[in-house]
Amino acid sequence: MKNKDRYHCFTELQQENNEGIDYTITIVKRDSNIVVIAPHGGWIECCTAEIATAIAGDDFSLYCFEALHTKNNLHITSTRFDEPKCLSLVSEHKLAVSIHVCYDWEACIYIGGRNKHLKEKLMENFSNASVSAMTAKENNLYSGIDKNNICNLCISGRGLQLEITLGLAHQMVKIPNHDTKYQETTPIFDDFVHVVREVLLAA
Numbered sequence: 679m680k681n682k683d684r685y686h687c688f689t690e691l692q693q694e695n696n697e698g699i700d701y702t703i704t705i706v707k708r709d710s711n712i713v714v715i716a717p718h719g720g721w722i723e724c725c726t727a728e729i730a731t732a733i734a735g736d737d738f739s740l741y742c743f744e745a746l747h748t749k750n751n752l753h754i755t756s757t758r759f760d761e762p763k764c765l766s767l768v769s770e771h772k773l774a775v776s777i778h779v780c781y782d783w784e785a786c787i788y789i790g791g792r793n794k795h796l797k798e799k800l801m802e803n804f805s806n807a808s809v810s811a812m813t814a815k816e817n818n819l820y821s822g823i824d825k826n827n828i829c830n831l832c833i834s835g836r837g838l839q840l841e842i843t844l845g846l847a848h849q850m851v852k853i854p855n856h857d858t859k860y861q862e863t864t865p866i867f868d869d870f871v872h873v874v875r876e877v878l879l880a881a
Contacts, residue, residue: 684751688761691752701752705763706740711772712878713739717759717828720744722752723779725851728863729842730777732871738775738878741767756839757826765831773881774832775840775874780820782843787870790814790822791838792830799877800838808869814841840874 685691695701701720704727714734719727719742727742734740741764745752754760756776768774773793780788787804789797789811797813804811814820822829822839829837842850850867 682751683753683755683758685754687758688754691754695750695752700746700750702742702744702746703761703763704740704742704744705767706734707767708734708737708739710738712737712775712881713741713767713771713773713832714775714777715741715764715768715828716777717741717743717756717761717764718753718778720746721748724844725847726777726779726842728851729867729871732863732867733775733777733874733878735875737875739767739771756822756828757824759828764828768828768831769833772833773878774829774837775878776822776827776829776837778820778839778841779847780841780843783845784810784843785845785849786810786812786843787846788812788814788818788820788841788843789838790818790820790841791827792823792825792836793834793838794836796838796877796881799880800874803873803877807873808866809846809873814839842870 716726716730820841852862
C-alpha cells in the first residue's frame with residue numbers, strides 16, 4: 679500500500695520505535711543467489727511477510743520487516759528503505775524479490791523491477807494460473823525501476839517488485855477480524871506462491 683511516509687529513513691524510525699515492541703526483523707540466510715524481502719510487513723501492508731515467507735520456502739534467503747501495531751506509520755518507501763540488515767542481505771544476493779500490497783481493488787498483480795527477463799517469465803506463467811497479472815509501466819507508481827529501489831540494490835542491479843493489489847490480497851488470505859494479524863490462506867495464495875517459486879527456481 680502506498681502510504682505518506684512519517685519517516686524518511688530508518689534512522690528516523692529507530693529514534694521513535696523499538697525493535698521487539700514496535701517492529702520485528704526476520705532474517706534467514708540460505709545458500710542461494712536469491713533473497714525474498716517484505717520491507718512493509720505486519721500492520722503496514724497486510725500479509726506481505728507471510729507471502730514472502732512462503733515464496734522463500736526452504737530454498738531462498740528471507741527478510742521481513744513487520745510492524746507490530748498501527749500506532750505509528752512505519753512505512754518507508756522502497757527507494758529510501760535503508761534498514762542496515764536488509765541492505766546488507768540484499769547486497770549479498772544476485773537477485774532480490776520484494777513483495778508489496780497496494781491500494782487497488784482490481785484483483786491483480788503488478789510485476790515491476792529492472793529484471794526484464796524474469797518479468798516476462800512471470801507474465802507467461804501467470805497467464806496459465808488463477809491470478810491476473812500485468813507488467814507495471816515505467817511511469818507507473820509500481821514500476822520498481824528506480825536504481826535506488828531496495829529490490830534493485832542486489833548484486834545484479836536488476837530485481838523484481840511484486841505489487842499485489844488489495845483486491846487480490848483479500849482473495850489470497852482470510853482475515854478473521856480487524857483485531858488480529860492472523861491470516862488463513864486460500865488456494866489462490868497457493869497458486870500465486872507456486873508460480874513465483876517456479877520462475878525463481880529456474881532462474
